[in-house]
Amino acid sequence: xxxxxxxxxxxxxxxxxxxxxxxxxxxxxxxxxxxxxxxxxxxxxxxxxxxxxxxxxxxxxxxxxxxxxxxxxxxxxxxxxxxxxxxxxxxxxxxxxxxxxxxxxxxxxxxxxxxxxxxxxxxxxxxxxxxxxxxxxxxxxxxxxxxxxxxxxxxxxxxxxxxxxxxxxxxxxxxxxxxxxxxxxxxxxxxxxxxxxxxxxxxxxxxxxxxxxxxxxxxxxxxxxxxxxxxxxxxxxxxxxxxxxxxxxxxxxxxxxxxxxxxxxxxxxxxxxxxxxxxxxxxxxxxxxxxxxxxxxxxxxxxxxxxxxxxxxxxxxxxxxxxxxxxxxxxxxxxxxxxxxxxx
Ligand code: KG4
Ligand code: ZN
Numbered sequence: 483x484x485x486x487x488x489x490x491x492x493x494x495x496x497x498x499x500x501x502x503x504x505x506x507x508x509x510x511x512x513x514x515x516x517x518x519x520x521x522x523x524x525x526x527x528x529x530x531x532x533x534x535x536x537x538x539x540x541x542x543x544x545x546x547x548x549x550x551x552x553x554x555x556x557x558x559x560x561x562x563x564x565x566x567x568x569x570x571x572x573x574x575x576x577x578x579x580x581x582x583x584x585x586x587x588x589x590x591x592x593x594x595x596x597x598x599x600x601x602x603x604x605x606x607x608x609x610x611x612x613x614x615x616x617x618x619x620x621x622x623x624x625x626x627x628x629x630x631x632x633x634x635x636x637x638x639x640x641x642x643x644x645x646x647x648x649x650x651x652x653x654x655x656x657x658x659x660x661x662x663x664x665x666x667x668x669x670x671x672x673x674x675x676x677x678x679x680x681x682x683x684x685x686x687x688x689x690x691x692x693x694x695x696x697x698x699x700x701x702x703x704x705x706x707x708x709x710x711x712x713x714x715x716x717x718x719x720x721x722x723x724x725x726x727x728x729x730x731x732x733x734x735x736x737x738x739x740x741x742x743x744x745x746x747x748x749x750x751x752x753x754x755x756x757x758x759x760x761x762x763x764x765x766x767x768x769x770x771x772x773x774x775x776x777x778x779x780x781x782x783x784x785x786x787x788x789x790x791x792x793x794x795x796x797x798x799x800x801x802x803x804x805x806x807x808x809x810x811x812x813x814x815x816x817x818x819x820x821x822x823x824x825x826x
């Protein structure tokens with residue numbers, strides 16, 4: 483069965499073709515980052531308009547590279563939420579129109595489900611059940627994943643997401659938007675131990691996070707220093723160390739709390755090399771294993787949506803979630819059972 487995956491929840495148009503027998507056939511991504519960076523963040527209306535421009539040429543491109551035609555597609559999976567309503571509507575309406583024209587099912591996929599299943603695109607792949615650390619620009623969550631559609635929220639951020647903290651701190655240091663990758667690049671020049679920043683909620687006794695105070699601590703530090711390129715790098719390193727330490731400690735606590743031994747890291751911040759190295763070493767030290775998506779599948783992409791659609795189609799009817807002709811989007815949408823946050 484061949485599934486067309488469509489992702490348009492924010493500022494990336496991602497398209498992919500996934501074959502349930504042979505895996506990922508082809509994928510393509512158009513990032514709008516250059517367009518939004520001059521405004522210092524994503525402008526929703528510009529995002530929607532650009533998705534309209536990109537989506538059909540990208541679908542044609544992946545089909546032609548995979549040497550397939552529209553008629554070869556057996557189902558469509560598109561991101562139904564959460565995300566920017568207008569941007570989501572572009573993907574959902576194209577998916578609904580194609581589904582109607584081709585008379586094939588259309589599945590509305592939760593964006594975070596795509597992220598947390600994305601390590602299954604790589605080999606070796608984790609086996610259910612596992613713990614997922616979802617760290618993106620909009621979310622920071624620890625989930626227990628028992629199977630497709632079986633997600634238990636263990637903890638989440640009470641304020642800023644990890645990616646948001648990276649972006650806001652990068653802005654304070656005069657780096658562009660989004661600043662996560664630039665900040666971690668700058669941190670490579672930083673001198674270890676030059677500054678120490680607090681590790682928020684590290685001893686809170688639960689699996690929740692809080693990152694807004696860390697950004698304020700960076701601002702206070704900047705205001706006290708005579709800033710120069712070396713000081714900026716030292717602060718970037720201290721910030722990254724604090725965030726990596728908290729994410730690692732809470733992930734280890736989630737593994738021990740659930741008695742599981744596989745950790746899956748997903749979302750844009752999962753591209754951070756320092757986080758990967760630290761998590762790999764720390765999980766190994768307790769006899770557990772960390773799995774990461776390939777770098778290109780850490781940030782938003784169509785492959786993870788096509789994969790999630792394929793996995794849902796292969797599970798029982800109850801969780802197939804075919805949207806059958808409609809194209810409702812859900813700008814806000816919890817991944818936990820029944821759409822309700824289930825805190826421990
Ligand atoms: O998952 P994603 O592409 O989009 C959302 O769904 O939010 O994540 C984007 C986030 C941004 O905040 C970006 O700054 C961050 O991921 N990011 C990084 C790195 N690469 C991307 N953060 C830290 N280190 C990186 N190397
Ligand atoms: Zn995302």
